Amino acid sequence: MNRMSSLLLLLALPLVTLAGCTSYYKNVEACKGKMIADYPDAASAPLKITGSNAAYHGSRVIVHATIDDRNPPPAASKTKKVTKYAAAECTFSEQSMTNFQWLLPAKLAPKPPSDDDADTE
Numbered sequence: 001m002n003r004m005s006s007l008l009l010l011l012a013l014p015l016v017t018l019a020g021c022t023s024y025y026k027n028v029e030a031c032k033g034k035m036i037a038d039y040p041d042a043a044s045a046p047l048k049i050t051g052s053n054a055a056y057h058g059s060r061v062i063v064h065a066t067i068d069d070r071n072p073p074p075a076a077s078k079t080k081k082v083t084k085y086a087a088a089e090c091t092f093s094e095q096s097m098t099n100f101q102w103l104l105p106a107k108l109a110p111k112p113p114s115d116d117d118a119d120t121e
Contacts, residue, residue, distance in 0.1 A: 023095050027058030031090035034100050035063050045069045047086060061090045
């Protein structure tokens, strides 16, 4: 009987480990999808995913991307493509996304509270 229990434990261990890996990959893909879906300038400046990093079991995911701006600022050469960077952070509880926020570009990232906001409270 003890030998059978040990065998079952050995067979179940990879499944438990694999479950954590599955949520890792699903969370990374979910964050990439959310980043692409929420990117407002897709028509004028395409977003290209370049990489991602995730914490243990995908509880926190950072997705990196580049933006090839087809409409560079006037100071830039018209023949030269301007590459900007983008990044977003997602947090998860198991496989449920609990938070999404842009880190880059600055125009999409949440603004920190100003000192004036602290005075009004």
